Structures are given as C-alpha cells and as structure tokens.
Amino acid sequence: MRPQITYYGHSCFSILIGGKNILFDPFITPNPKANMVDVSTIKPDFICISHGHGDHVADAVRIANQSNAQVLGAYEVTEWFVNQGVTRCIPMNIGGSVNLGFCTIQMVKAEHSSSFPDGTYAGNAAGFVVKSSVATFYYAGDTALTLDMQLIPLTATIDFAFLPIGDNFTMGIKDAARAAKLVQCKKVVGMHFDTFLPIEINHSEALEHFENEQLQLTLPIINQTFQL
Numbered sequence: 001m002r003p004q005i006t007y008y009g010h011s012c013f014s015i016l017i018g019g020k021n022i023l024f025d026p027f028i029t030p031n032p033k034a035n036m037v038d039v040s041t042i043k044p045d046f047i048c049i050s051h052g053h054g055d056h057v058a059d060a061v062r063i064a065n066q067s068n069a070q071v072l073g074a075y076e077v078t079e080w081f082v083n084q085g086v087t088r089c090i091p092m093n094i095g096g097s098v099n100l101g102f103c104t105i106q107m108v109k110a111e112h113s114s115s116f117p118d119g120t121y122a123g124n125a126a127g128f129v130v131k132s133s134v135a136t137f138y139y140a141g142d143t144a145l146t147l148d149m150q151l152i153p154l155t156a157t158i159d160f161a162f163l164p165i166g167d168n169f170t171m172g173i174k175d176a177a178r179a180a181k182l183v184q185c186k187k188v189v190g191m192h193f194d195t196f197l198p199i200e201i202n203h204s205e206a207l208e209h210f211e212n213e214q215l216q217l218t219l220p221i222i223n224q225t226f227q228l
Contacts, residue, residue, distance in 0.1 A: 002227045003135050007220035008042070009034035010055055011142070011191040013162060018102030018132050020045045024139050024162070025056035026063050031195060036223050039063065046100065049073035050141030051114035052080065052122025055195070061086055072098065072105060076123035080116055094124055103132035108152060110143035112170070135159045138183055142192060145175035149182040158185040160228045164192035165206060165217075166199030173206045177213045187228050189218045 004016040011025045012034075023044035028034045039059055047060055047069045061084045064071050070088045071081050078089035090098055097106040105128055112125035127141040129152060138152060138161040152158065163179055164170035170192050171179060180188050188210065193201045203219055210217035220226065 001134065003137070004225055004227060005189070005220070006225040007222055008037050009222045010195045011050075011162075011164065013139075013189075013191070013220075014042065014044060015130075015137070017130070017134050020100070020102050022103075022130065023047045023063065023069070024128075025050055025141070026059040027055045027057070028059045030054070030058050033195060034222050040066065043067035044069045047071045048105065048128050048139065049077050049081075050110065050127060050139070051112060051125035052077060052116040052120070053114065053142070054117040056142070057116070064088070072107075072128075074107070074114075074123035074126060076121055080120055080122065092126075094126060103130050105130050106156075108138075109146065109148045110141045111146045112142040112144070129156050129158075131156055137161060138185065140164060140179065142170045145171050145179050145182075147182070149179055152182075153184040158183050160187040160189060161185045162189045162191050165190040166193035166195075166201060168198040170199075173201065173209050177210055177215055180210075180215050181213075186214070187216045187218070189220060189228070191220075193219075 006014040009031045010027045014023045021044040064086045072090045075091040078091040092107045107126045110125040110127045114122040114125040128139045163176040165176045
C-alpha cells in the first residue's frame with residue numbers, strides 16, 4: 001500500500017508507511033490556518049524533528065506525551081525533549097541512520113539555523129531520508145539549496161520529496177525545483193509556504209514553474225490525506 005500522507009500545515013506531515021505513523025515537525029496549535037486540526041487525535045509512533053525553531057516543535061512535547069511516540073532528532077534536540085519530560089527519544093546526528101524495523105531513517109544535512117524558542121542551542125538543522133520496502137522519501141526540513149543534496153541519490157532512490165518552497169527563510173520555488181533535480185526526484189510536496197506573510201507564494205506560478213521543469217508539485221491542503 002502506498003504511503004498515506006496527512007498535512008497539518010506549514011511543514012508538518014504525518015506519513016503512514018509500513019503500518020507505522022511518522023510525524024514531522026509538529027507546528028499546529030499556534031498556526032491560525034490549521035485551526036481545524038484536532039491535535040488530541042494525532043498519535044504517531046515516531047516524531048522526527050528537523051531543528052529547534054518554534055514553527056517546527058510547538059506541539060511536539062504534547063503529541064509525544066499523548067501518543068508515547070519516540071522522538072528522533074539531533075542529539076541536542078533530544079536532550080532538550082528529555083528536559084521537557086519526554087523520555088522516549090532516539091538521538092542522532094548528520095549522516096547517521098537508525099533501523100526501526102519497518103524502515104530506516106537517515107539524518108542528512110540542511111543549511112539553516114537551529115535553536116529552541118527558549119534560546120537553547122539545538123544542534124545542526126537536518127533533513128531525513130526514510131527508506132522502506134513500500135517507498136523511499138526525503139523530508140528536507142528548512143534548508144537552502146545545497147550541493148550536498150546530490151549525495152542523497154547515491155544511496156537512495158527517492159520516490160517523493162518534501163521540500164520548502166516559501167522563500168525568505170528557506171528555498172523558494174526555483175531552488176526547490178533545482179533541489180528536486182539534485183535528489184533525482186520528480187514528485188515534490190511543497191511545505192513551509194503561506195503560513196506567514198513573508199512566505200506566501202503564488203500557487204499558479206509555482207505549479208507552472210515545476211511543470212515547465214518537468215516536475216510534479218503538490219501543494220497540500222491542511223487536514224487532508226492524500227497519496228502520491
């Protein structure tokens with residue numbers, strides 16, 4: 001069965017794959033555009049945190065506690081979660097992989113800053129490559145375009161990629177299309193767009209640019225589930 005993807009706004013996705021649910025970067029309750037999402041119903045098996053900024057961790061402690069999920073992230077990220085009372089953590093760092101049985105997750109480089117809302121150092125920002133027998137995908141996190149992305153297809157065939165497209169704080173549309181080509185992936189799910197004024201995009205222009213580059217861009221709708 002193809003992975004089921006649910007979008008909760010900004011850069012937060014839940015991916016049901018291999019019978020397990022992986023949640024990425026939960027920022028929901030502070031997001032007025034996601035007010036239709038009932039956070040109490042979100043119960044993943046694993047939570048992947050790309051970096052410490054508030055718009056990626058706002059609901060992570062609550063969801064981890066209500067679901068007993070394991071939190072994956074950079075060592076500094078998981079140490080912060082332990083200090084918040086979340087004890088089921090898997091510390092990682094750039095280049096490392098963990099085998100979860102139904103999939104393996106590798107932490108890869110992202111070009112971005114990383115600190116928690118309280119000012120605590122959050123290590124290096126990261127992305128994740130998730131490999132399974134069902135599908136393999138790349139969650140880029142917040143990042144600029146970087147040539148390190150061309151290392152990913154050396155060890156993984158990417159079926160689809162979650163890429164930031166909002167510009168200003170991350171890649172914009174054109175660099176995201178370039179990133180898709182570096183990771184050799186034609187199916188892209190846009191993220192980190194429209195949440196705040198500086199990252200609002202023109203949807204038709206974005207879709208047209210990807211089509212002209214012979215790429216498929218999906219602009220997900222909050223609280224909807226889809227497959228690629």
